Amino acid sequence: MKIALDTDKCMGHARCHAMTPAAFDLDDEGYAVVTPAAATTSEDDLQNAAASCPEQAITVTPS
Ligand code: SF4
Structure with a gap:
C-alpha cells in the first residue's frame, strides 16, 4: 500500500x-x-482520511 500526499494541494x-x-x-x-x-x-482508515480531504490531496494505492 502506498500513501501519497500532494503538498501543493x-x-x-x-x-x-x-x-x-x-x-x-x-x-x-x-x-x-x-x-x-x-x-x-488500516487501509480502510487511510481511505476514509483520503475521502475526507476536500482538496483530494491524499491518494492511497492498495498494494
Ligand atoms: S484534509 Fe486538509 S490537512 Fe489533510 S491533506 Fe487534505 S487539505 Fe491537507
Whole structure:
C-alpha cells in the first residue's frame, strides 16, 4: 500500500488528522504530514482520511 500526499494541494483543513491522527500529523503551519505509523494503519482508515480531504490531496494505492 502506498500513501501519497500532494503538498501543493494540501490547504491545511486538518480533516485527515481529525479522522486518522496516528497516520497524519500537522506541521507548524497546519499542513498535513504522513507519519511513520501510517504504514501500519488500516487501509480502510487511510481511505476514509483520503475521502475526507476536500482538496483530494491524499491518494492511497492498495498494494
Ligand atoms: S484534509 Fe487534505 S487539505 Fe486538509 S490537512 Fe489533510 S491533506 Fe491537507
